[in-house]
Amino acid sequence: MRSKLRRILALLTILCALPAVSLAGSACTWTASVRISVSSDTPVVQAVIDLLNALHVSGTWAERDGAFDLTARVGIRDTDAAAELQLGGVASHWQLRSPLLGNQVLMFNNPAMIEFGNKINNHLGLPLQYAALLYPYAWEDGLAAPLEAVREVIGTGPGERIVPLEECVALAERLADLAENDRAFSNLLTALTFGDEGWSAADVVTGYLWELPWMLETWAPDGLLVQRTESGLRLYLLNGEVRVPILEREGGRVVFALPDGSLRYESDRSAGGGHTLVTLGPDGEELRLEVTETEDRLTVSLSGTAFGSASFPVFGTGSDGRTVMEMEPLEDRVFSLEILHEDTCYILRDPVSGCEIGTLFLETAETEPARWPDWTAATVTGINFYSLDDSTLADLVRSIAVPMAKGLVPLIAAAPTASVTALMDWLEGSGLLDAH
Secondary structure, rough: HHHHHHHHHHHHHHHHHHHHHHHHOOOEEEEEEEEEEEEOHHHHHHHHHHHHHHHHHHHEEEOOOOOEEEEEEEOOOOOOEEEEEEEOOOEOOOEEHHHOOOOOEEEEEHHHHHHHHHHHHHHHOHHHHHHHHHHHHHHHHHHHHHHHHHHHHHHOOEEEEEOOHHHHHHHHHHHHHHHHHHHHHHHHHHHHEEOOOOEEEEHHHHHHHHHHHHHHHHHHHEEEEEOOOOOEEEEEEEOOOOEEEEEEEEEEEEEOOOOOOEEEEEOOOOOOOOEEEEEEOHHHHHEEEEEEEOOOOEEEEEEEEHOOOOEEEEEOOOOOOOOEEEEEEEOOOOOEEOOOOOOOOEEEEEOOOEEEEEEEEEEEEEOOOOOOOOHHHHHHOOOOOHHHEEEEEEEEHHHHHHHHHHHHHHHHHOOHHHHHHHHHHHHHOOOOOOOO
16 A cells, blocks of 8 residues: 555656746736646555545735745535635744635644654655655755755855865764764754665664765865865865865856765756756766756656655556556666646656656746735744644644544545545545544
């Protein structure tokens, strides 16, 4: 059952991320729907697919100075049944209101988002941390402490300086300590774990950083040369007369590479599109991640031994003409996805087989909001969702049970009957509806 739910999550996290990307930094009305082309022999998976295909969502969006307001009306296509949601806040804190919650207001303290996802994955086997990794703030928060430590050593103003070996070693030791003890950084690394026995960023990065002081004595006995201009930054390891470049950043181009070839990162967004390549191990043997972006297409490909036994989708065409999906280990193949932008829709497809996986239909129209959002982290209040324990969760469930039932009954009645039946059968079989 875990693998079935992972299939759903893998598709939805990609599709659900698109509206936020498309609507950021504007004020507009919007309507959205999806067409998932994948079919499944598993009743609960097919039930979720059919239910999502029946949904129609509309609302408004406004964003200014980092604060946002989002309203959404989630309904069943060609019916009047719908539920309304209001989400507002800033990147670090969200507030959710809805008639489904009655008088209760939920607050999402997003510095805890990845930690929450890690806990769900550990206890229920649902990899929600991967969904959290789609949110840019999760990376910003997780990398804040190590980046600040680096800035303190290399400086921020233009000019040239040599950082002595002793300071480089101290920085490596500090980064290793942050990887273990800084809550946000360690949770981010923990989230980057693939497969039951696969590659773990927490283990790899922490182990590498603790070994780095000894490596620096070989790579850079004469320190680190920092060259910073108004538009760029270059870092060189110094060994006598030899300069080994490890970082070059100029405009939209960034290249970072370790001397032993174990890690290389290249990104170029200066040509109107974008291309990013990350490799681990010699010739990308452990991991190769490539992202290419043009005006109307985004392509992602992934391969490598780092993922161990983790399974990734393989797509093909079934006897009914619909796309079918199987989960298989990555092993020697390349997993690829691409998103095509055509007018008012985004098409998710497999470039290897040419199979269409799903389409997000999104239409927007600019508007002037009645009130521009003016949230700050301090003004976002409510019940902290990520901090709910057994007691507070029970209290919340009791308080929202009646309004939730009143709001969901019309939606359930309008939803595809086969989907509702299959989902209820699954819930009963899973024990989630058992009284405790």
